[in-house]
Amino acid sequence: MKIRLAASLLGLAASGLAFSAPAMAQEEAPSEITVSGTVGLVSDYRFRGVSQTDKEMAVQGGITVSHESGIYVGTWASNLAGWGTFGGSNMELDLVAGYAAEVASGLKVDVGLTWYMYPGGASDTDFAEPYVKLSGTVGPANLLVGAAYAPKQQALGKVYASGADYADGIGNFGAKTDNLYLWADGNTAIPGTPLTLKAHLGYSNGNSGLGPNGTSVAPTGEYLDWMLGADLALGPVVLGVAYVDTDISKSQSAYLQPNFSSTKNGSQIAGSTVLFSASASF
Numbered sequence: 001m002k003i004r005l006a007a008s009l010l011g012l013a014a015s016g017l018a019f020s021a022p023a024m025a026q027e028e029a030p031s032e033i034t035v036s037g038t039v040g041l042v043s044d045y046r047f048r049g050v051s052q053t054d055k056e057m058a059v060q061g062g063i064t065v066s067h068e069s070g071i072y073v074g075t076w077a078s079n080l081a082g083w084g085t086f087g088g089s090n091m092e093l094d095l096v097a098g099y100a101a102e103v104a105s106g107l108k109v110d111v112g113l114t115w116y117m118y119p120g121g122a123s124d125t126d127f128a129e130p131y132v133k134l135s136g137t138v139g140p141a142n143l144l145v146g147a148a149y150a151p152k153q154q155a156l157g158k159v160y161a162s163g164a165d166y167a168d169g170i171g172n173f174g175a176k177t178d179n180l181y182l183w184a185d186g187n188t189a190i191p192g193t194p195l196t197l198k199a200h201l202g203y204s205n206g207n208s209g210l211g212p213n214g215t216s217v218a219p220t221g222e223y224l225d226w227m228l229g230a231d232l233a234l235g236p237v238v239l240g241v242a243y244v245d246t247d248i249s250k251s252q253s254a255y256l257q258p259n260f261s262s263t264k265n266g267s268q269i270a271g272s273t274v275l276f277s278a279s280a281s282f
Contacts, residue, residue, distance in 0.1 A: 050269055052083065055082075163256050183201065
């Protein structure tokens with residue numbers, strides 16, 4: 001998962017003045033376009049449970065422009081290090097476009113595509129991932145289920161079967177692989193408090209080796225990731241804490257070494273951790 005900080009919408013209004021005899025001010029009309037965004041700091045950027053910043057801090061931010069029809073476009077970025085660098089890039093830049101609509105009372109469908117970019121990295125790093133999300137409320141809880149399927153692409157291909165093959169340059173160059181990610185999110189506010197409890201469960205199925213740049217979107221090929229946490233709203237600022245983990249063990253990922261570990265001390269980058277975050281939305 002990517003643990004991305006949610007952006008709240010800021011409505012833009014257009015106003016006009018009509019001049020007549022006598023002159024009368026016109027009522028403000030709602031804008032067809034809304035712009036929303038967020039900036040934040042996290043103690044570790046975990047994408048689907050795996051550290052993308054070598055278990056170090058990340059600065060992140062994004063902006064989304066939405067039309068009243070439901071069409072939206074946006075971008076989101078984060079710094080990278082270690083496993084997450086995808087061939088030398090120190091930044092992930094995502095481009096997003098989609099359409100969201102309420103299909104029934106309280107039930108919303110969101111269909112779109114994310115283009116993952118790694119500027120300055122090696123070739124064959126970028127990949128496209130279409131997604132569909134269904135969200136709604138059940139009692140006091142907000143629930144979301146989603147599916148993201150990236151069709152076969154070189155950036156996701158099983159080029160190297162192991163970390164040793166990557167080091168020796170022995171691989172199936174030009175290989176392509178697809179990737180599936182299924183997930184469910186939930187949150188609920190505690191009445192009378194600024195606290196919100198949140199949870200996430202994800203399932204990945206993809207490349208069980210290493211891609212063209214010695215990484216993989218689905219390390220070990222098939223695994224689960226999960227998160228339990230809470231957010232504290234202090235005006236426009238949200239402070240968060242979350243426990244994040246995967247079911248990837250050291251023995252299961254041994255064949256990916258030394259790639260799939262911290263560059264500082266060789267520690268597990270998909271093991272349990274407590275993440276802290278602070279964000280501000282506009």
